[in-house]
Amino acid sequence: MTKTILDVEELGVTFRTETGEVPAVRGVSLTVAPGETLALVGESGSGKSTVALAAMGLLSGNARITGRVAIDGTDIVGSTTGKSGAAGKAGAAGSSGAAGKAGAVELSRLRGRTASMVFQEPATALDPLTRVGAQIVEVIRNHRPVSKAAARQEAVELLRRVGIPDPARRAAAYPFQLSGGQRQRVVIAMAIANDPSLLIADEPTTALDVTVQAEILDLLRELAADAGTGVLLVTHNMGVVADFADRVAVMLSGEIVETGPVEQVLLRPRHEYTQRLLAAVPRLAVAEPGESAAQASTTVSARPSAGVTPAAEGSAGEPVVRLRDVSVVFGRGGRAVRALDQVSIEVRAGETVGLVGESGSGKSTAARVALGLIAPSAGAVSLFGADLRRTRGRSRRRLRAGIGVVLQDPVASLDARMSVAECVAEPLRVHRSMSARQRRSRVEEVLDRVRLPRALADRAPRELSGGQRQRVSLARALVLDPRLLVADEPTSALDVSVQQAVLEVIAELQADLGFACLFVSHDLAVVQRFAARVVVLRAGRIEEQGRTDATLLHPETDYTRRLLAAVPVPDPAVQRRRRAARQAVAGAGA
Amino acid sequence: MTAIAEQLPVAEGVTGLRLVVRRFLRNKLAVIGLAVVVAFVLFCFVGPHLYHTDQTHTALDAVNQPPSARHPLGTDAVGHDELGRLMYGGGVSLLVGLAAGALATIIGMLWGAVAGYAGGWVDAAMMRVVDAGIAIPALFVLLVISAIVSPGIWGMVAILGLVSWLVPSRLIRAETLTLKNRDYVLTLRAIGGTHTRAISRHILPNSVSTIVVAATFQIADAIMLVAYVSYLGLGVRSPQTDWGGMLSAGLTAVYSGRWWLILPPGLAVILVVCAFNAIGDGLRDAFDVRGRS
Numbered sequence: 086m087t088k089t090i091l092d093v094e095e096l097g098v099t100f101r102t103e104t105g106e107v108p109a110v111r112g113v114s115l116t117v118a119p120g121e122t123l124a125l126v127g128e129s130g131s132g133k134s135t136v137a138l139a140a141m142g143l144l145s146g147n148a149r150i151t152g153r154v155a156i157d158g159t160d161i162v163g164s165t166t167g168k169s170g171a172a173g174k175a176g177a178a179g180s181s182g183a184a185g186k187a188g189a190v191e192l193s194r195l196r197g198r199t200a201s202m203v204f205q206e207p208a209t210a211l212d213p214l215t216r217v218g219a220q221i222v223e224v225i226r227n228h229r230p231v232s233k234a235a236a237r238q239e240a241v242e243l244l245r246r247v248g249i250p251d252p253a254r255r256a257a258a259y260p261f262q263l264s265g266g267q268r269q270r271v272v273i274a275m276a277i278a279n280d281p282s283l284l285i286a287d288e289p290t291t292a293l294d295v296t297v298q299a300e301i302l303d304l305l306r307e308l309a310a311d312a313g314t315g316v317l318l319v320t321h322n323m324g325v326v327a328d329f330a331d332r333v334a335v336m337l338s339g340e341i342v343e344t345g346p347v348e349q350v351l352l353r354p355r356h357e358y359t360q361r362l363l364a365a366v367p368r369l370a371v372a373e374p375g376e377s378a379a380q381a382s383t384t385v386s387a388r389p390s391a392g393v394t395p396a397a398e399g400s401a402g403e404p405v406v407r408l409r410d411v412s413v414v415f416g417r418g419g420r421a422v423r424a425l426d427q428v429s430i431e432v433r434a435g436e437t438v439g440l441v442g443e444s445g446s447g448k449s450t451a452a453r454v455a456l457g458l459i460a461p462s463a464g465a466v467s468l469f470g471a472d473l474r475r476t477r478g479r480s481r482r483r484l485r486a487g488i489g490v491v492l493q494d495p496v497a498s499l500d501a502r503m504s505v506a507e508c509v510a511e512p513l514r515v516h517r518s519m520s521a522r523q524r525r526s527r528v529e530e531v532l533d534r535v536r537l538p539r540a541l542a543d544r545a546p547r548e549l550s551g552g553q554r555q556r557v558s559l560a561r562a563l564v565l566d567p568r569l570l571v572a573d574e575p576t577s578a579l580d581v582s583v584q585q586a587v588l589e590v591i592a593e594l595q596a597d598l599g600f601a602c603l604f605v606s607h608d609l610a611v612v613q614r615f616a617a618r619v620v621v622l623r624a625g626r627i628e629e630q631g632r633t634d635a636t637l638l639h640p641e642t643d644y645t646r647r648l649l650a651a652v653p654v655p656d657p658a659v660q661r662r663r664r665a666a667r668q669a670v671a672g673a674g675a
Numbered sequence: 676m677t678a679i680a681e682q683l684p685v686a687e688g689v690t691g692l693r694l695v696v697r698r699f700l701r702n703k704l705a706v707i708g709l710a711v712v713v714a715f716v717l718f719c720f721v722g723p724h725l726y727h728t729d730q731t732h733t734a735l736d737a738v739n740q741p742p743s744a745r746h747p748l749g750t751d752a753v754g755h756d757e758l759g760r761l762m763y764g765g766g767v768s769l770l771v772g773l774a775a776g777a778l779a780t781i782i783g784m785l786w787g788a789v790a791g792y793a794g795g796w797v798d799a800a801m802m803r804v805v806d807a808g809i810a811i812p813a814l815f816v817l818l819v820i821s822a823i824v825s826p827g828i829w830g831m832v833a834i835l836g837l838v839s840w841l842v843p844s845r846l847i848r849a850e851t852l853t854l855k856n857r858d859y860v861l862t863l864r865a866i867g868g869t870h871t872r873a874i875s876r877h878i879l880p881n882s883v884s885t886i887v888v889a890a891t892f893q894i895a896d897a898i899m900l901v902a903y904v905s906y907l908g909l910g911v912r913s914p915q916t917d918w919g920g921m922l923s924a925g926l927t928a929v930y931s932g933r934w935w936l937i938l939p940p941g942l943a944v945i946l947v948v949c950a951f952n953a954i955g956d957g958l959r960d961a962f963d964v965r966g967r968s
Contacts, residue, residue, distance in 0.1 A: 104694075482869070488865055490862045490866060492858040501861055516772075
C-alpha cells in the first residue's frame, strides 16, 4: 500500500440536535497521498465540510463520530476501541499511548504542524485586533522553538511567498487594511507556516472574485507542488475542481457516490448524480485561442440558451427603466466613496440586461438606484417614462407597483413570521384592494406559474428549501404583473441544480409576460446564458457593454478579457489550456 | 458572492414557537418563576373571592392581633386582616407593575423603532432625548412627580411608564437597525410599500422576542419601583395600599416583634420580582438561537 497522509475509513458523523439526531456523513472512506490534491465536491448539505472538519478533529461537541481518521499515521478518530465522542474531547491522559489515538495535546500539536486548514471566509479567519505578522509568528512559535525575531523574519518571508507586495511593511498591517484576496493569502501563509504535509481547504475561494480566485488557486497549486503537500479541497465549484484537483470524490447526502481521477469524473461521469450535477453547471462559452468569431458564436447558439428569445434581441421602443449619467457618492468630504460614476443603462420591455463586475464594482448599487432605494447624487432615473425625481409620495408608490424584485439571500428575502401566502400577497395588500378570497386565488395562480405546489401556501418559509424560497420571492415579484423585474444575484446562494430550475422559470415567465429584466450577477456563465445584453462594470464605471454573445466572446477591453480568462471551466483539459494562456498574458504584462 | 449555500439548512432567526416553549420549559428556574407568578396572580385576584375580608373599614376592636385561626396572618394597626390585605395590596402591586411595564415597553418600542428606521438626524435627535432621560435618575423623577400630583393607581402606571421606557427604546432601536436592511424590507420599499407598513408588519413582529424579554424585566422593575415609592409614603393613597405601602405601615412594628406585618409583604415583593427576572432570563435564552451551544 502506498503511503498516505490522510486516511479516512468508514467515517460516520451524526449530530445530536434539539429536534433529534441528524446523520451528516455515512461510511465515507478516502485517502490523500503526499503531493496529491483530492477534491471533495457536492451540493450544500452533502456533508463535505463535515468530513473536512472531522479530519482535523474540529467537530463540535454534539457530533457523534464513528470510523477512523488518521493523519500521517496518527489516529484522530479511532475505531479500534469503538469509542464514540467528539474527537479532541478524548481524555488527554493516557489515551495517546497504547491505542495510538491522539489525545488533546497531541492533536493540537498535529494541527497547524502536520495538517493545517484554510477556511472559506478570510474576514473571520483572522483576528481583527492583531497585526497579521504577529498572527503568523504565533502559529510558528506554537509549534517550533524559534526566537521571536527569527519567527518574525520567517513571517515576512512567508508573506513574500504568498505574493503579498512589500511584505516587511504589510506584516505590521491589521486584517482590515488588506483586501479580501490579501487576507486569504495571509490565511494561507499561516497554514503553510510550519510546512504541513496536509492542507485542508474548505471552499478557499468561494468568498472571492474570480480574478482573485484564479490567483489564489495558482498560489495553492504552486505551494502544494513545491512542498509535496497533500491537499483536501472542499468545494462546490466544478471549475475550481477542474483547475486544481488530481482526483475527485463526489458526495451526495452524506455518502461518496463516485471517486476517480479528475478527467474521468468530470468528462465521463459514471454515477447518475454526477452526470446530473455536471449537466446543471452553467458553462462559459469561450473563444479558444485562434478560434474565429463565427465558430464561437455557433457554439453559443447551439446551446439551449434559456433567456435569449428572438423577440428580446431586436426589441425597440421606450425603455422601461433608464439610468442617465447616474453617479452615486456615499459619505462626504475626504471619506466620500464614488460607488457609481456617470453610469447610463437602459432596459427595454422583454429584454434582459446582465449587470456584471467584481465585488465593489457598483452593480448592486446600480440595481438599487433603478429600484429607487438609493437616490443618485447626479444624473436622472426614469421609470416607465416618468422621471423619478419629479414624483413624490403616492404617485411614486403607484409607479413602483410595476416593479418586481428578487434579491440574493433566500433566507433574508422572506419574513420568517409570515406564511408563504402572506409573503406573496404583500404587494397586493399594498397596491390593490381585494377581498381575501380574490387575493388567495391570485396567490395560488402565481404559485402555479413559478411551479410551486399550492399546498406550500400555508407553510412557513423556514420549511422550504433555498430554491423553493427563491421561487416564492419570484412569485411575490410577479404577483402584480410587473413591467420590470430586478434580480440581484437571485441564484448565487443556490446549488447549481436548483439554480438552473429557478433561471428556467424566470426565462419562461419573461417569454410569457414580456417584462424587462435587470439581472445582476457575478457569474459570467449564468449571464451569458440568460441575458441578451450585458453591461460590464468596474469600480463604478461602465467598462463596456453590448450584446452578450459578442461582448463575452470577444471583449474589447482588457478588464473584461481578464475577467473572462479567470473563470474556471469544468473541463480539466480546456481549463489547463486557459490557465496557461492566462498566466502567459499575466507574465507578459508584468 | 458570499456563499450562503453552506448555511442554508439552518434557518437563521427562525424559531418555531414550539421550540421556544420547549427550551423555556427546560429552564427549571424559569418554570419555577412562572409557577410563582401564576400562584401570586391567583392569590391576589381569585383569593379575595374565596377569603372575604373588609379592607375599607377600620376595626379598632381587633388591632395588632398575632396570627390566629380567624386571622391567619394577624391584623394590622387599624384592624385589617393581614392575609386579606396581602391579597388586596398584591393586586395593586401586580396591576401597577404589569400595566406600567407594558406601557414602558410600548412607548419604548415605538420610539426605538421609529428612531432606528428613520435614521439620520431624526434618529440622532430622538436618541439624544433618550440619553438625556437616562442621565436623570428615574427614581428622582418618580419621587418628585409623585410628591407633586399624589397619584392613584392609574396615575402611578402613567408615571412609571413615562420614566422607564428609555432602556427598551434602545433595545428595539438596535434591533430595528439590523431588521430595516433585511431583504424583505428592502423589497417592500422597492415595490412602493409605506414606512408604516414596514415597521408594523415586519420590523415590530420580528422584534417580538426582544420586546417580550424587555417587557418581562420592565414588569419586575416596575413592581420594585412601586414598592419603593409607596414605602416612602408617596404611592397610592390609603385605604388603597400595595406591598410597599404595607411595608411602610409595618415599619414601626419591627421593634415590637409584630413580624406578621413585615415578613409577608417583604417576601412577596422579593419572590415576585425574582420570579419575573427568572422568567425574563428563561425567555431570553429560549428566544436566542445563537446563545445555545
